[in-house]
Each structure stands twice: as C-alpha cells, then as structure tokens.
Amino acid sequence: MFEIRIICDPADTGRVTDALSEAFTVGPVRQHPTRDGQRKRLYVTADHRTNTRPWPGPDEAYTLAPSIIREITWTADQAATKPFGTRLPRDFWLRKAALLDRIALQEEPQSSGAGAADIATEAAERLMHLDDATVICDPRAYVRQQYAHWIKHQ
Structure with a gap:
C-alpha cells in the first residue's frame, strides 16, 4: 500500500x-x-490492482472482427505495399497474430499435431516481444486480450 x-x-x-x-x-x-x-x-x-478480469475467450475477443478472408487480404496488402525492410506498425502484428489465432482455432478440433497452432503461438510471442510485455500467460490469450481492446477502440 x-x-x-x-x-x-x-x-x-x-x-x-x-x-x-x-x-x-x-x-x-x-x-x-x-x-x-x-x-x-x-x-x-x-x-x-490485481488483474481480476478474466482473459477474453476467442468468442469475446473476435466478436467484432472482420471475416478471416478479409483479414488475410488486409494483412497481405499491408505486407506487399511496404518497401522491403520497412518496419510494420504494431496494428499489423496484432491483426496478423489474431488472424493466425483464429485460423488455428478452426483447425484445432481436427488437428493432432503441429501446424497452425504453433504458427499462431509464434506470432503471439512476436507481438509480446514487440510490446515488451512482462505478463506471464499463454501468448495466444495475450493476443486475444490485446485484440479485444484494440477492436473496441477502432
């Protein structure tokens, strides 16, 4: 105190x-x-303050998200229109990590091995590193929390 x-x-x-x-x-x-x-x-x-609010689940985090196809298009356009070596903004990395998380969520019920979930986790860890996040949590849960906050303020 x-x-x-x-x-x-x-x-x-x-x-x-x-x-x-x-x-x-x-x-x-x-x-x-x-x-x-x-x-x-x-x-x-x-x-x-202790973090008493639960981490948002996928349904809550991605309720307002555009379709996966639209996000793939946006992500590809952003990456393609920037000159090579240009540092992309945080929004790009957040949206890309959220997109990969959403793709992995669709694959997880029928997947038994590595794949989309590993790629989504790597993208989430990249975002956490970019944010210099000091929280200890599941990286994909961090992406959901950050995305839910970001999309509500757009």
Whole structure:
C-alpha cells in the first residue's frame, strides 16, 4: 500500500480520480486547497490492482472482427505495399497474430499435431516481444486480450 499526492487544477479532479481508480485499488480521495488557493491537492491511499478480469475467450475477443478472408487480404496488402525492410506498425502484428489465432482455432478440433497452432503461438510471442510485455500467460490469450481492446477502440 502507498500514498499518492497530486496537485491539479480543480476542474481536473474528477478525471484524475477516475484515472487513479482505473489504475489502482484506491481508498477515499482527500482534497485540500493548495497554499495559493488556485489548485487542489489530492491525497489517496492506493494499492496495486490485481488483474481480476478474466482473459477474453476467442468468442469475446473476435466478436467484432472482420471475416478471416478479409483479414488475410488486409494483412497481405499491408505486407506487399511496404518497401522491403520497412518496419510494420504494431496494428499489423496484432491483426496478423489474431488472424493466425483464429485460423488455428478452426483447425484445432481436427488437428493432432503441429501446424497452425504453433504458427499462431509464434506470432503471439512476436507481438509480446514487440510490446515488451512482462505478463506471464499463454501468448495466444495475450493476443486475444490485446485484440479485444484494440477492436473496441477502432
């Protein structure tokens, strides 16, 4: 547990306390005026938030996703239109990893060996490396979480 002190404009206090509540488990926010009376001092006791939300499953993560054929086309177009050696943006790697995960999910019930699942895991690990992710989880679950967040904000 730790104490946070923030000095901000009075108009920003609501936005600041909302952001703190999203980032940490917080107690009541105590407000005091600054010495000059122009700003507010906010004091809050906080603790690190544990990730209590479950990782989204494939159905939840890919509900808003375009068709697999459309994603294959988009991914191929993005890779083909960039000059060789051009660094592709994160969205490309996220969408590619999600596409490969979706393909692997269709194959998994009838597959007994390596194949699409291994390729999907490699793409997911590449995304985690690109993101410098420090979470310990199934790489494909990480892709689903990131994709679900990304697609909702598009």
